[in-house]
Amino acid sequence: MRGAAGLGLLLAPLAIGCVNAPIYFNSPTPILAVTGMPDANNQPPRVENGMSLRFRNPTKQEQQGLDAQTAALGFMVPWIQRANVHIELTFDVTNTDTKDGTFFIGIDGANEYTKYDENIVAMALQAGNNNAPTYIPLCPVTPQIVPAGKTVSGTVREDDFNEGELDLDAIGRWMAPFNAVLINNSQVNPIGLDMVPKNVVLPALTEIDVNFSANAMMTCNYEVRVRDDNDQLLHDSGDTLFSPTPALFQPPAMTATTN
Amino acid sequence: MSWLLWGARVEAQVTSEPSAVVFPDPAKFAHGLYTEGELGAVAFFGPAGHDVAPGFAVGARVGYDLWSWLAVQAHFLGSTHSITGDSPQAGQLLQTYQAIAEGKLTWRFGQTSIFGEGGAGLERLSTNVLYTLMIERYRIGLTAGGGGGFDYHSLSRHFSVGVRGDFFWLREISDSRDLMATTYLRYTF
Numbered sequence: 045m046r047g048a049a050g051l052g053l054l055l056a057p058l059a060i061g062c063v064n065a066p067i068y069f070n071s072p073t074p075i076l077a078v079t080g081m082p083d084a085n086n087q088p089p090r091v092e093n094g095m096s097l098r099f100r101n102p103t104k105q106e107q108q109g110l111d112a113q114t115a116a117l118g119f120m121v122p123w124i125q126r127a128n129v130h131i132e133l134t135f136d137v138t139n140t141d142t143k144d145g146t147f148f149i150g151i152d153g154a155n156e157y158t159k160y161d162e163n164i165v166a167m168a169l170q171a172g173n174n175n176a177p178t179y180i181p182l183c184p185v186t187p188q189i190v191p192a193g194k195t196v197s198g199t200v201r202e203d204d205f206n207e208g209e210l211d212l213d214a215i216g217r218w219m220a221p222f223n224a225v226l227i228n229n230s231q232v233n234p235i236g237l238d239m240v241p242k243n244v245v246l247p248a249l250t251e252i253d254v255n256f257s258a259n260a261m262m263t264c265n266y267e268v269r270v271r272d273d274n275d276q277l278l279h280d281s282g283d284t285l286f287s288p289t290p291a292l293f294q295p296p297a298m299t300a301t302t303n
Numbered sequence: 304m305s306w307l308l309w310g311a312r313v314e315a316q317v318t319s320e321p322s323a324v325v326f327p328d329p330a331k332f333a334h335g336l337y338t339e340g341e342l343g344a345v346a347f348f349g350p351a352g353h354d355v356a357p358g359f360a361v362g363a364r365v366g367y368d369l370w371s372w373l374a375v376q377a378h379f380l381g382s383t384h385s386i387t388g389d390s391p392q393a394g395q396l397l398q399t400y401q402a403i404a405e406g407k408l409t410w411r412f413g414q415t416s417i418f419g420e421g422g423a424g425l426e427r428l429s430t431n432v433l434y435t436l437m438i439e440r441y442r443i444g445l446t447a448g449g450g451g452g453f454d455y456h457s458l459s460r461h462f463s464v465g466v467r468g469d470f471f472w473l474r475e476i477s478d479s480r481d482l483m484a485t486t487y488l489r490y491t492f
Contacts, residue, residue, distance in 0.1 A: 065429050065430055066395075066430055067430065067431055068392065068395070068430060068431055068432045068434070068435045069435070070435045071391075134391040134392070134393075134394075134395075135391055136389065136390065136391050195389060197391065197393065265390070265391055266391050267390075267391040267392055267435060269395065
């Protein structure tokens with residue numbers, strides 16, 4: 045009996061270890077690369093790629109649960125929820141140039157209701173004026189200087205994605221002013237989130253798009269880590285693919301200004 | 304009076320050398336079902352050696368002594384590692400689990416013994432991070448190998464301690480190898 049108890053004690057860390065089982069996804073190929081040469085508007089070159097996370101459809105029982113929850117709350121309850129799907133992104137940026145440079149990374153994406161693209165938004169903001177485009181990503185990364193020939197690494201953490209997922213749902217379903225919620229950290233200044241119900245069930249991102257820009261020749265390689273609490277990612281089984289059709293977020297028309 | 308006492312005296316005489324006393328007597332050590340708990344480290348070699356750092360390991364064995372020199376045992380070992388290198392995955396944690404059926408040969412010298420063991424089984428990785436590094440083919444794969452160690456039996460008939468090293472081949476991790484170096488406490492029922 046003591047031996048069995050001892051064995052159980054020894055195997056407990058293994059059982060705990062099984063709980064931490066994230067799934068990793070490589071960035072699409074080719075990896076993001078820029079020459080550093082400014083474009084026609086004298087802006088650093090920008091490139092973008094992304095990935096869709098493939099989830100399974102809910103089972104009949106799970107769908108009934110979602111329907112019941114939707115009826116009880118009075119608003120749509122997403123299948124892919126922020127509380128169950130935790131996303132992290134790690135990146136390496138390598139400066140392959142002979143001069144130091146600064147890079148910019150902005151992360152956009154889509155949940156099952158709304159897709160956000162900072163390039164579309166920047167175009168809308170720029171319409172009617174000659175200002176340089178303003179990019180407001182869902183999850184911004186602080187620009188960094190990379191010395192020539194060096195590599196820097198970084199992580200966009202789960203709480204950064206949590207913030208972006210809240211903001212995306214707020215502007216997509218709850219008519220929040222997009223620039224207010226995206227620029228402000230909701231935990232510091234929840235401006236614009238007044239319409240979001242307190243008991244909202246937030247959707248997680250199902251698509252992740254990475255925008256990369258630099259003023260020197262650089263490459264950006266990244267990977268996405270997903271912790272899938274409820275085993276909703278699609279496996280090689282008989283499950284069918286969940287295929288949401290999120291609406292592209294279009295910012296309200298901006299008043300033309302002259303400078 | 305004294306002649307009476309002298310007459311009652313009994314003489315004793317040693318007629319042969321006493322047999323050597325073996326202490327402790329290995330025959331009195333418990334044999335049969337045993338369990339072991341072990342702590343140590345696991346290091347990878349080969350393709351995985353470039354990207355997986357050595358890590359802490361904890362494991363257990365359950366076995367049975369068929370004879371004093373031969374035993375069969377089931378071995379379970381888990382270890383935790385971090386990814387190294389200059390990929391975006393660097394710093395991510397990875398756990399490995401290995402379950403192996405083993406045979407064990409023992410040569411005993413009083414309280415001490417040396418042993419050799421080997422077997423085959425399955426290894427499993429907690430995540431697909433090595434897949435994204437193009438090292439791993441499947442998260443579950445065949446493993447085989449062996450090693451040996453040194454055992455010291457306490458004066459208790461049940462307990463012994465020892466150190467061991469085992470070297471295993473991991474087929475689905477691009478034919479990498481791992482070295483397990485552990486110290487253990489054994490209890491024989």
